[in-house]
Amino acid sequence: MKKILFVASESVPFIKTGGLADVVGSLPKCFDKEKYDVRVILPKYMCMTQEVKDKMEYVTHFYMDLCWRKQYVGILKTDYEGVTYYFIDNEYYFGGPKPYGDICYDIEKFAFFSRAALSALPLIGFQPDIIHCHDWQTGLVPVYLKDSFHGGDFYQNMKSIMTIHNLKFQGLWDVKTVMDIAGLSSYYFTSDKLKYYDDANLLKGGIVYADYVTTVSDTYAQEIKTPFYGEGLDGLMRARSNCLWGIVNGIDYDTYDPKTDTMIAKNYDAMNFRREKSKNKKALQEQLGLAVDEKKMMIGIVSRLTDQKGFDLISYVMDELCQDEIQLVVLGTGDEKYENMFRHFDWKYADKVSANIYYSEELSHKIYASCDAFLMPSLFEPCGLSQLMSLRYGTVPIVRETGGLKDTVEPYNEYENTGTGFSFANYNAHEMLHTIRYAEQVYYDRKREWNKIVDRGMAADFSWSVSAKKYEDLYNRLLGY
Ligand code: ADP
Ligand code: GLC
Numbered sequence: 297m298k299k300i301l302f303v304a305s306e307s308v309p310f311i312k313t314g315g316l317a318d319v320v321g322s323l324p325k326c327f328d329k330e331k332y333d334v335r336v337i338l339p340k341y342m343c344m345t346q347e348v349k350d351k352m353e354y355v356t357h358f359y360m361d362l363c364w365r366k367q368y369v370g371i372l373k374t375d376y377e378g379v380t381y382y383f384i385d386n387e388y389y390f391g392g393p394k395p396y397g398d399i400c401y402d403i404e405k406f407a408f409f410s411r412a413a414l415s416a417l418p419l420i421g422f423q424p425d426i427i428h429c430h431d432w433q434t435g436l437v438p439v440y441l442k443d444s445f446h447g448g449d450f451y452q453n454m455k456s457i458m459t460i461h462n463l464k465f466q467g468l469w470d471v472k473t474v475m476d477i478a479g480l481s482s483y484y485f486t487s488d489k490l491k492y493y494d495d496a497n498l499l500k501g502g503i504v505y506a507d508y509v510t511t512v513s514d515t516y517a518q519e520i521k522t523p524f525y526g527e528g529l530d531g532l533m534r535a536r537s538n539c540l541w542g543i544v545n546g547i548d549y550d551t552y553d554p555k556t557d558t559m560i561a562k563n564y565d566a567m568n569f570r571r572e573k574s575k576n577k578k579a580l581q582e583q584l585g586l587a588v589d590e591k592k593m594m595i596g597i598v599s600r601l602t603d604q605k606g607f608d609l610i611s612y613v614m615d616e617l618c619q620d621e622i623q624l625v626v627l628g629t630g631d632e633k634y635e636n637m638f639r640h641f642d643w644k645y646a647d648k649v650s651a652n653i654y655y656s657e658e659l660s661h662k663i664y665a666s667c668d669a670f671l672m673p674s675l676f677e678p679c680g681l682s683q684l685m686s687l688r689y690g691t692v693p694i695v696r697e698t699g700g701l702k703d704t705v706e707p708y709n710e711y712e713n714t715g716t717g718f719s720f721a722n723y724n725a726h727e728m729l730h731t732i733r734y735a736e737q738v739y740y741d742r743k744r745e746w747n748k749i750v751d752r753g754m755a756a757d758f759s760w761s762v763s764a765k766k767y768e769d770l771y772n773r774l775l776g777y
Contacts, residue, residue, distance in 0.1 A: 367388070426457060669692045
């Protein structure tokens with residue numbers, strides 16, 4: 297039995313700010329239980345719901361040195377769908393209203409978390425063969441494994457994998473402070489290790505010191521070796537390319553299933569979507585105060601509202617797009633400029649545009665189920681899960697060909713009768729608009745063709761079955777099997 301520990305800063309159903317939580321909450325249960333004992337360790341945030349906290353049981357606690365402080369480390373655990381999830385408790389670090397806040401506090405928070413996660417292992421009696429780290433918050437884990445936790449039998453043979461979900465977020469702060477907080481010597485702060493220009497970079501530490509590095513799609517694994525997508529680390533990504541793999545994400549096919557989803561107005565499946573799916577659209581039009589018309593093409597967006605997601609393109613052609621026979625339903629929060637942009641168009645085109653500037657799991661499911669198309673024109677996209685959810689719900693993705701969007705959405709080819717969505721190559725607003733209009737044309741004038749695109753999308757398999765197997769192969773390879 298191989299033992300794997302996931303270390304991450306978020307996971308459904310406990311806490312979620314983005315796709316990372318979906319992955320950490322759905323991948324561990326997909327490994328072969330005969331061969332892999334996969335467990336997960338997360339922070340216990342005060343902002344988790346009471347329901348979540350009530351399910352945790354106390355395991356033990358200890359005190360740990362972190363720079364000049366001696367800190368309390370509580371350990372709790374819970375079982376979720378057959379997987380053990382541990383939680384590190386410390387109210388000083390995890391007491392805020394959200395998982396992440398000001399980066400200067402976050403650096404110390406996650407340095408604490410990384411050290412506490414490793415220190416807790418002998419106490420909980422779990423000695424992993426591989427520690428699988430996710431994103432910058434856990435970047436110090438591979439570094440610690442080679443440093444203070446090296447030597448002594450317990451940690452000696454532990455390997456580590458660093459998975460990059462988004463290279464944009466690296467965890468940067470000045471060298472002196474990070475040196476103090478992390479308790480690492482100046483040896484580590486040279487430009488071949490944690491130093492990045494004048495700062496210390498936690499993700500870089502993880503990438504340099506992990507045995508293997510992965511990211512969440514093949515195309516993104518290639519892209520980050522180039523200056524445009526490399527976020528200043530493309531040289532390092534090229535240097536580590538022998539140990540770098542892209543494994544595309546899946547989604548939880550139980551949670552995201554139009555046949556059984558309890559959050560949507562009308563359940564349907566691949567057999568009856570032609571008749572049943574639009575009942576969801578009608579219900580959503582009524583709920584959101586849009587013109588009620590089952591025939592009108594409805595385009596959805598569910599997203600963090602940040603530069604990454606391509607909203608500059610949408611903003612640029614929004615007036616033009618709103619002249620068309622479409623409705624646009626947006627759900628998201630993020631940068632104020634994009635929140636206000638959508639609020640403005642909601643006011644200007646009241647019966648066509650609905651801007652919902654908040655977070656709602658339920659409305660997100662309704663949008664995936666109700667819309668005809670889903671728009672995701674990202675500037676970059678390590679994988680993207682929303683387009684996979686859309687495919688599962690028979691909602692046709694319209695995407696820019698980057699990262700995971702390129703790997704998961706096959707562009708419609710009207711001559712070959714192939715494809716699951718629509719896509720465009722360049723980060724150009726009119727190229728996007730042109731592609732949306734092509735989709736409109738197929739939707740209104742060639743409905744049979746449209747429905748076949750939906751058929752193919754719903755038949756595509758983006759459950760974890762294939763990708764979990766790829767992680768298993770990687771674990772085996774790292775352990776020399
Ligand atoms: P990212 O991780 O970059 O934000 P992904 O497409 O990988 O993008 O994952 C986004 C996840 O967050 C999806 O599960 C999506 O449904 C969800 N999501 C984003 N914004 C909201 C929101 N405002 N309300 C509910 N769910 C949201
Ligand atoms: C990040 C990326 C997104 C990816 C998610 C899960 O948030 O932005 O593309 O799907 O992580 O890996």
